[in-house]
Amino acid sequence: MDYANILVSADLGDAAPDRIWLAASLARRFGATLTGAAANKPSPVILVSDVYDAMEQEERNAARARAALEQPRELFGRGAGDGTLTDWRPGLADPTRHLVEQARAADLVVVGRHGPEDEEPGPLGAMPGPVLMEAGRPVLVVPPHLAHLKAARVVVAWRDGPEARRAVTAALPFLREADEVLVAAAGADAHRQGVEDVAAHLARHGAHVTIHLLRGTGRDSEEIIDFALRQDADLIVTGAYGHSRLREWVFGSFTRDLLDRSPVCCLMSH
Numbered sequence: 001m002d003y004a005n006i007l008v009s010a011d012l013g014d015a016a017p018d019r020i021w022l023a024a025s026l027a028r029r030f031g032a033t034l035t036g037a038a039a040n041k042p043s044p045v046i047l048v049s050d051v052y053d054a055m056e057q058e059e060r061n062a063a064r065a066r067a068a069l070e071q072p073r074e075l076f077g078r079g080a081g082d083g084t085l086t087d088w089r090p091g092l093a094d095p096t097r098h099l100v101e102q103a104r105a106a107d108l109v110v111v112g113r114h115g116p117e118d119e120e121p122g123p124l125g126a127m128p129g130p131v132l133m134e135a136g137r138p139v140l141v142v143p144p145h146l147a148h149l150k151a152a153r154v155v156v157a158w159r160d161g162p163e164a165r166r167a168v169t170a171a172l173p174f175l176r177e178a179d180e181v182l183v184a185a186a187g188a189d190a191h192r193q194g195v196e197d198v199a200a201h202l203a204r205h206g207a208h209v210t211i212h213l214l215r216g217t218g219r220d221s222e223e224i225i226d227f228a229l230r231q232d233a234d235l236i237v238t239g240a241y242g243h244s245r246l247r248e249w250v251f252g253s254f255t256r257d258l259l260d261r262s263p264v265c266c267l268m269s270h
Contacts, residue, residue: 001172003030005087007106009099009131010038010072010079013122015112018147020079023110023140026149027084030173034084035106036076038124039091039098040065065092072124099126103135108170108267110140115260118144128259132240138170138269139240141259149265152179153233156202157224159185159254160194163239167269168198171237174267175207182231184212186223221257228264236262240270 008023010016020036027034042061069090080086091098103109111128114121121127132139142149151174158164168175175181183199192213199209216223228236240255258266 001107001169003027003032003107003173005033005035005106006030006108006110007035007037007099007102007137008076008110009095009112009126010036010076011095011112011122011124011126012072012075013112013125014119015142015144016072016075016122017079018145019110019112019142020076021081021147022142022149024080024084026108026110027080032085032107033087034080035087035089035102036073036080037089037091037099037102038069038072038076039093039095040068040124041094042092066090068123095124096126096130099131100134103131103137106137108140109135109137110142113141113143113259113262117261132259132268133270138167138267141262141266141268143263143265146265149234151177151235153231154178154181154235154237155224155228155231155233156181156183156198157186157236157238158183158195158198159239159241160198161239161241163241163270165239167237167239167267168202170269171267172205174235175202175237176205179208181207181209182212182227182233183209184214184224184227186214186216186220186227219253219257221254225258225262225264234264236264236266238266238268240268 006027024034042065089102111131128141183195185195195211199211202209214223
């Protein structure tokens, strides 16, 4: 697993410059192209007198929407900096839907965290939850105003299942370079055999691995976050767990807690 193309959401929120800077540093580290994506949905046509009026309104609204994308394009260019191979993908669409579509040609998607206590995503902002569930790609969720990801110490939050297995595979470029990879399981999922198996698998890929079974009495998400902070880790790798309800995806509490309030970056896969 290598990263050849890293896709980052570019919007007009206050956290966007740091997110783009972080994504650009990852692109340079892994020799990847950095692709910026932003979209703006044109206003609907209203109060038309005839079909020609409707066409003129539609053209004007589309022109305004395209003009509004110039600002995130400039922001992306500044954040990418020199020495980064870049691509720019604007769209006249819903920002989240556009990012999901552009993920078809990406190895990693970088989005901002938007929990209940965070600032609003701002104009053109994409929401991480739908991107995570629909993109079919690993997603790096970045807390607001975090511009650096060293990933020297990485926590793999292990809960055996296809989501966690995909996340570990997707994170291999980080895990091979890390000084230490801490494979941790919390609560009822702290089964030594499964943790030892995945640790041995990562060691075969060249990772420097240690095993940690967390037996705390709190929520599993709290145990993982607290453990990452105690270990001075700045990246958590985990599966994104959800279930289908009336054809809508609903996150479990573990995934939702990390999406909403993790103070460190989370590389997640569904």
